[in-house]
Amino acid sequence: MKQVLIINLLLFLFLPSAMSNPAEAVDGVIKGKIVDANSRRPLEYVSVAIYEAETGKLITGTITKSDGVFRVPDIENGKYYVELSFMGYETERVDKVELIEGQRSANIGILGLKENTESIEEVEVIAERAAIDYKIDKKIVNVSKQYTAVSGSAVNILENVPSMTVDIEGNVSMRGSSDFMVLIDGIPSVLEASEALQQIPASSIDNIEIITNPSAKYNPEGTGGIINIITKKNMLQGVNGVVNVNGGTMGYGGDFLFNYRQGRFGYYLAGDYNDRRFNGEQYLDRESYNGDETNYLSNDGTLKREMYRGNIRGGFDWKIDTMNTLKIDLNIGKRSYNSTSNLNYSEWSNISADPYRYTSNEDGLRSSDMFSASATYLHKFNTDGHELKVTASNRSMNSKESNENQLYDAAGNKMEGRKSTEDGPVNMFQGNIDYSLPLGNNGKLESGYQIEVRTSTDETGLAIDSLGNGNYEQDPLYSNTTSFTNNIHALYTTYASMLGKFGYQLGLRAEYTDRTIELINSGAEDIGETKSEINRVDWFPTIHLSYKLPHEQELMTSYTRRIQRPRSYYLEPFVTWTDAFNVRQGNPDLLPEYIDALEIAYLKKWDKAFVNFEAYYRVTHNKVEWIRSVYQDNIMMRSPENVGKDYSLGLDATFSFDPFKWWRADLSGSMYDYEVTGMYNGVDFSRSDFMWNARLNNTFKINKTTQIQAFTRYNSKQITAQGYRESFVSTDLAFRKEMFDRNITGVLQVRDVFNQNRRAGVSQGEDFYEYSHHSYNAPLVTLTVTYRFNNYKSPRSKKGGPDGFGGDEEY
Incomplete structure (x- = not known):
């Protein structure tokens, strides 16, 4: 009964604040979301430039996040236009963006960029992405770059990753521990960790996320952390x-x-x-x-x-x-x-x-x-x-x-x-x-x-x-x-x-x-x-x-x-x-x-x-x-x-x-x-x-x-x-x-x-x-x-990546 009371108390504390209304938009903000016009997939790293409407002077700018969202704060009252550009897409311009007293937030909404077919035919990206991308809370293994493991399983890919070791029977250790959690598309496997990794073909994996110190949002099971297997899917029309x-x-x-x-x-x-x-x-x-x-x-x-x-x-x-x-x-x-x-x-x-x-x-x-x-x-x-x-x-x-x-x-x-x-x-x-x-x-x-x-x-x-x-x-x-x-x-x-x-x-x-x-x-x-x-x-x-x-x-x-x-x-x-x-x-x-x-x-x-x-x-x-x-x-x-x-x-x-x-x-x-x-x-x-x-x-x-x-x-x-x-x-x-x-x-x-x-x-x-x-x-x-x-490709192919090595990542 004590445990039930504790859980109900936590629900009482958490849910009211979670369901409260969002804070009002701060002053001087231009925001929006950029997606692919066909697939409606969010576009990351799109260049967003804010220009003064009357003079055409560049005021400030930013790039979109992984969800396609951008937010440019600290902008004075006035009339502006927004220019959006991204390699392989047609440049778009949004006019009549205005900030005035009493309405200091402008949302251009969700805007779709169209692919520039001519540019794609003329420009060939030959740079390579890194085999492993490093984020603030995880490592992302780019499976398409692991050529020596392409015919194996997830175990063979992890042999090539820092902090992972694999024995001759295919048993995986994460920073010296064999106790870690395996997720498949975010869902826990019913198998033992190493056994689950042995069952997934490398060629069916998009990427692997290795989270050594997960936040409270994630299940805390596992000494070493979490390995999340992301299987291949596609967003093209x-x-x-x-x-x-x-x-x-x-x-x-x-x-x-x-x-x-x-x-x-x-x-x-x-x-x-x-x-x-x-x-x-x-x-x-x-x-x-x-x-x-x-x-x-x-x-x-x-x-x-x-x-x-x-x-x-x-x-x-x-x-x-x-x-x-x-x-x-x-x-x-x-x-x-x-x-x-x-x-x-x-x-x-x-x-x-x-x-x-x-x-x-x-x-x-x-x-x-x-x-x-x-x-x-x-x-x-x-x-x-x-x-x-x-x-x-x-x-x-x-x-x-x-x-x-x-x-x-x-x-x-x-x-x-x-x-x-x-x-x-x-x-x-x-x-x-x-x-x-x-x-x-x-x-x-x-x-x-x-x-x-x-x-x-x-x-x-x-x-x-x-x-x-x-x-x-x-x-x-x-x-x-x-x-x-x-x-x-x-x-x-x-x-x-x-x-x-x-x-x-x-x-x-x-x-x-x-x-x-x-x-x-x-x-x-x-x-x-x-x-x-x-x-x-x-x-x-x-x-x-x-x-x-x-x-x-x-x-x-x-x-x-x-x-x-x-x-x-x-x-x-x-x-x-x-x-x-x-x-x-x-x-x-x-x-x-x-x-x-x-x-x-x-x-x-x-x-x-x-x-x-x-x-x-x-x-x-x-x-x-x-x-x-x-x-x-x-x-x-x-x-x-x-x-x-x-x-x-x-x-x-x-x-x-x-x-x-x-x-x-x-x-x-x-x-x-x-x-x-x-x-x-x-x-x-x-x-x-x-x-x-x-x-x-x-x-x-x-x-x-x-x-x-x-x-x-x-x-x-x-x-x-x-x-x-x-x-x-x-x-x-x-x-x-x-x-x-x-x-x-x-x-x-x-x-x-x-x-x-x-x-x-x-x-x-x-x-x-x-x-x-x-x-x-x-x-x-x-x-x-x-x-x-029919042009099957990685969601990030022909798009520049954050690591400075381009994004030519076809399967």
């Missing part, structure tokens, strides 16, 4: 689209996007299918200790990974009138991840030195069917920036997972088999109400409410073929069914404004969590409580500050508080077999992680270069680590525990420049000092290390239609709570050729050119020591062919 097909040594695939827009209605239909296969090798050495006895286990053999994914998505948007817009999106998909290994094992001990040899054939399968639907309604009021947006989305997934191990003796006779299973549906509903209100010259108030309801059922089991004859029998001790429900209600408010060159945004978010996990059925014994509940209110303040320095420089700083809640399987109190040699057990007493993050950023731009530095300090409270220990002889257990705190002090840096017209270089890197402190079961987990990585991306323009890109990355040794991962280096190449008036583009991609991308590491505890090594066969070669029809 008529019918247009793009088709990609690819094939090579790691598989084949393709995707398409068709758009149709007529008047106030726009429709799109998109689909993709990809078959990816990787072959490799692994070996492992393990020691486990039991009193005076030491048991040894080693294996080596081959690995095979196969990933299939397919999606169909579509939707429409309806501009009901100038103030109201409705948008619907639907998506249905299927994915499958198969892993196969054939490993030769040897076991022995210090007591019995004769090794026991056998072979293990493992077949793992993870598959799921997914469906999502979302609707967005946007209402704009008469004042620019004054709007109300309502969004509702529902995502569901029915997943199945199995892992079968069959053991054979040295003579090839089957000894036994084990098959572990884990199935269950997941459903997630999210609703948002967001209200935005301009205040004064530069002020903006945003308030909103969010509800998130997540439910899932998880069934786990273990079947054993003890005689090796193919007859599997269920082991009731490892048959369990759990249900999980998590309801989160959130209220937020932010206020942003400018004081001269100083900008600020203050925010506060309150969340009420109602969580229940219940063991419905179990054959396990002595597992304690079968139901765990949490009712809690959390507060998340955020502060963002910026200051514009002379000569195209900007300094920014921010503080946020975030949370990482345990997933449902983190809390299951019973033992679950993941394969014949590994088990896991959850912890119903696990506490969420709370994260305090401070960030300072500096940005400097030149005509043909820019440099960016981001320094950060992050403290994680109730640090969760998956602790490994010996479950049985040569069987390892993983369980999540709160081990203490960790600290990260780091720096991300990027330097992009054009040494020559034909050469673009992007050099980036990250370095951070990491320390974890804590105890578990009397064992000190405290350790620290300095880690770093570097990336160099070179793009060479052979001519107007031909480019070569070379990308090299290096990751230093990285520590974990129970060990470390060794350093690695990798190099990718791509050759890009545009043909047939740039309607067809071919990209020949070679990943891991020198076959150096090998991953190895050590894990150790009081009762074990383990060294493992994985590698995949390389290099991997893929050819991708893209066909664009």
Whole structure:
């Protein structure tokens, strides 16, 4: 009841101010909004010049913002005309703009600029946009410039981004943390973060937003921050689209996007299918200790990974009138991840030195069917920036997972088999109400409410073929069914404004969590409580500050508080077999992680270069680590525990420049000092290390239609709570050729050119020591062919960009 009262009090405080009337327009203001005359898409960076009507003297000017809006303050009484110009468009002039006593605000309304066909035919923009754009609160990865990742997934794109690291299995870390939130077009995914990124083809992505310190408007879930995947859509009138097909040594695939827009209605239909296969090798050495006895286990053999994914998505948007817009999106998909290994094992001990040899054939399968639907309604009021947006989305997934191990003796006779299973549906509903209100010259108030309801059922089991004859029998001790429900209600408010060159945004978010996990059925014994509940209110303040320095420089700083809640399987109190040699057990007493993050950023731009530095300090409270220990002889257990705190002090840096017209270089890197402190079961987990990585991306323009890109990355040794991962280096190449008036583009991609991308590491505890090594066969070669029809282009192609490198960004 206390939590309900708090939420109602917050609603009482926030909503009256949010729904109040906007402030009266300030004196001496000329304003308006500029859009494309055909698509009605807002135009950014349009030059706005204010002239005195009688003399033609230039008085002042500005440029439009990303939403096409401009506002020119501090103008004296008089008669003026406004001239609007933008490359590729006809110049427009608005006459009879007048400011008089009692009416010191003039709004020219929404004005559409027409494309200048002749200018477009005569002018060819050959400059390149930066691979990454830096904004005050996020990094925007321009996917069309990542040639070496065009046939891969979102994971392959993020390999090229500062603050991101990717291991050989495609697991992504953000500033050293694997806990971050993935959004797809602003909507959370039901999958684990890295798993979601592996399912999205790079060729279907417009750009990726990386938000390391989100404001209170965003969900605070995730230690590292938020990755928002923006999928491709188009705003041009008529019918247009793009088709990609690819094939090579790691598989084949393709995707398409068709758009149709007529008047106030726009429709799109998109689909993709990809078959990816990787072959490799692994070996492992393990020691486990039991009193005076030491048991040894080693294996080596081959690995095979196969990933299939397919999606169909579509939707429409309806501009009901100038103030109201409705948008619907639907998506249905299927994915499958198969892993196969054939490993030769040897076991022995210090007591019995004769090794026991056998072979293990493992077949793992993870598959799921997914469906999502979302609707967005946007209402704009008469004042620019004054709007109300309502969004509702529902995502569901029915997943199945199995892992079968069959053991054979040295003579090839089957000894036994084990098959572990884990199935269950997941459903997630999210609703948002967001209200935005301009205040004064530069002020903006945003308030909103969010509800998130997540439910899932998880069934786990273990079947054993003890005689090796193919007859599997269920082991009731490892048959369990759990249900999980998590309801989160959130209220937020932010206020942003400018004081001269100083900008600020203050925010506060309150969340009420109602969580229940219940063991419905179990054959396990002595597992304690079968139901765990949490009712809690959390507060998340955020502060963002910026200051514009002379000569195209900007300094920014921010503080946020975030949370990482345990997933449902983190809390299951019973033992679950993941394969014949590994088990896991959850912890119903696990506490969420709370994260305090401070960030300072500096940005400097030149005509043909820019440099960016981001320094950060992050403290994680109730640090969760998956602790490994010996479950049985040569069987390892993983369980999540709160081990203490960790600290990260780091720096991300990027330097992009054009040494020559034909050469673009992007050099980036990250370095951070990491320390974890804590105890578990009397064992000190405290350790620290300095880690770093570097990336160099070179793009060479052979001519107007031909480019070569070379990308090299290096990751230093990285520590974990129970060990470390060794350093690695990798190099990718791509050759890009545009043909047939740039309607067809071919990209020949070679990943891991020198076959150096090998991953190895050590894990150790009081009762074990383990060294493992994985590698995949390389290099991997893929050819991708893209066909664009009816002038399909990026919304920013043929338009100058803010980074000074132009905007020739066609897909």
